[in-house]
Amino acid sequence: MWLRRFVSARLHAPYAAEERFGLVAAARRADAEQETVVIEVAGLLIRARHYTRIQFEYARMSAILAYALLVAAGLWLLYLAFEPYVRKFWPHLLIGWTRLLSGRVRDPLVGRDVLIGAAAGTIGSLLIASRQIIPHLLHLPLETPQLPVALVLFGTRYAIDGALETIVRALGNALQVVCVLVFLRIVLRRTWLVMVIGTLLMVPIAMSGTFAAEQLAIELAIALAGIALVFGVLLQFGLLALVVTFYTFLTMEVFPITTDLSRPYAGASVVLLLTIGAVSAYGFYASRGDEPLFGRALLD
Numbered sequence: 001m002w003l004r005r006f007v008s009a010r011l012h013a014p015y016a017a018e019e020r021f022g023l024v025a026a027a028r029r030a031d032a033e034q035e036t037v038v039i040e041v042a043g044l045l046i047r048a049r050h051y052t053r054i055q056f057e058y059a060r061m062s063a064i065l066a067y068a069l070l071v072a073a074g075l076w077l078l079y080l081a082f083e084p085y086v087r088k089f090w091p092h093l094l095i096g097w098t099r100l101l102s103g104r105v106r107d108p109l110v111g112r113d114v115l116i117g118a119a120a121g122t123i124g125s126l127l128i129a130s131r132q133i134i135p136h137l138l139h140l141p142l143e144t145p146q147l148p149v150a151l152v153l154f155g156t157r158y159a160i161d162g163a164l165e166t167i168v169r170a171l172g173n174a175l176q177v178v179c180v181l182v183f184l185r186i187v188l189r190r191t192w193l194v195m196v197i198g199t200l201l202m203v204p205i206a207m208s209g210t211f212a213a214e215q216l217a218i219e220l221a222i223a224l225a226g227i228a229l230v231f232g233v234l235l236q237f238g239l240l241a242l243v244v245t246f247y248t249f250l251t252m253e254v255f256p257i258t259t260d261l262s263r264p265y266a267g268a269s270v271v272l273l274l275t276i277g278a279v280s281a282y283g284f285y286a287s288r289g290d291e292p293l294f295g296r297a298l299l300d
Contacts, residue, residue, distance in 0.1 A: 071168060078175045082182045086239075089185050093178070096240035111286025113241040118280045120233045120241070121248020127222050127229070128253070134218050141215075159268055162254050163275075170246035174239060177202075177230060195231060202227045244283075248276060 051057045086093055096113035104110060135141065180201065184194040206223040234242045255272045256265045263269075 071172075075168075075172055075175060078179055082175075082179050085182045085186060086178060089182065090235065093234065093238040096238045097243075100240055106286050106289075108287050108289040110240065111283045111288070113237050113283075114244050115280060115283030115287055116233065116237050117241040117244025118248050118276060118283060120229055120245040121252070122276070124226055124229060124245065124249040125252040127226050130222060131215075131219065135215055159255070159271075163251065166247060166250045166254055169250055170243050173246045173250075174234075174242040177234060177242065178239060181231075181234070198231065199224070199227050202230075244279070248279070251276070 049060075051060065083094070096107075096109050099107045100110050181194055181198055184198055184201075185191070188194050188197065203220070203223055206226050207219060230242065230245070233245050251272060255268050257269045257272065258266055259269075260266065261270075
């Protein structure tokens with residue numbers, strides 16, 4: 001009797017482990033969806049105009065919740081569709097992400113991905129700024145400057161909504177990049193070919209927000225550098241690092257940055273810089289694990 005139980009347990013152990021793994025993965029997907037809904041609802045509630053009449057407020061709350069659920073469902077479907085293939089082709093891409101969703105916020109790998117993402121996002125912002133810097137250094141005609149979104153200048157609640165909305169945008173952009181690469185990997189089966197075709201597909205998307213048709217060579221070089229940065233961060237460090245990269249880059253795009261404290265948006269610039277500094281400091285602190293922050297002394 002005991003032998004039959006032992007053999008049965010051994011035979012069913014892989015299936016039980018697979019079932020447990022599937023349940024854990026499903027729980028993590030559900031947690032990500034819930035967090036997306038909460039972030040989206042919080043941002044819309046802060047920005048929305050509220051009413052004292054119950055029927056008006058009920059209609060406004062229903063519309064906000066419906067929109068948040070629609071956005072979260074779209075992201076959840078993307079993640080649900082491509083996560084098995086990511087685990088098959090590039091399983092290391094989800095390590096930091098799954099550890100963060102598991103609540104291991106002080107995990108060194110999570111800290112490393114956050115720190116890398118903050119640095120890569122800053123580099124991406126510098127690439128966009130180079131659209132003005134490079135022509136100036138080469139004594140070429142300057143491109144038409146792009147103005148940030150004026151909505152953040154309307155008040156604090158709009159700025160908070162912009163910061164929360166950027167989290168959802170960063171997650172959506174990162175998942176879209178992952179889905180494109182995974183789909184190409186399924187079809188083409190060779191990583192180098194995936195990179196080439198993926199770059200060609202991403203060039204119009206990368207240039208759609210900044211293309212001014214004034215310095216084509218410079219803009220194309222910047223777009224290619226940005227695509228290489230995104231692909232490098234994703235394949236080398238994973239999904240979490242790419243999400244932080246997009247968030248850092250998009251916040252610098254949404255919020256204007258200035259060193260002139262007399263400007264009306266100087267407060268938003270200070271808050272933005274402090275936020276990026278805090279995220280970087282957290283990444284550095286978590287990445288050290290149990291080690292001293294600045295390393296061990298050479299001579300104890």
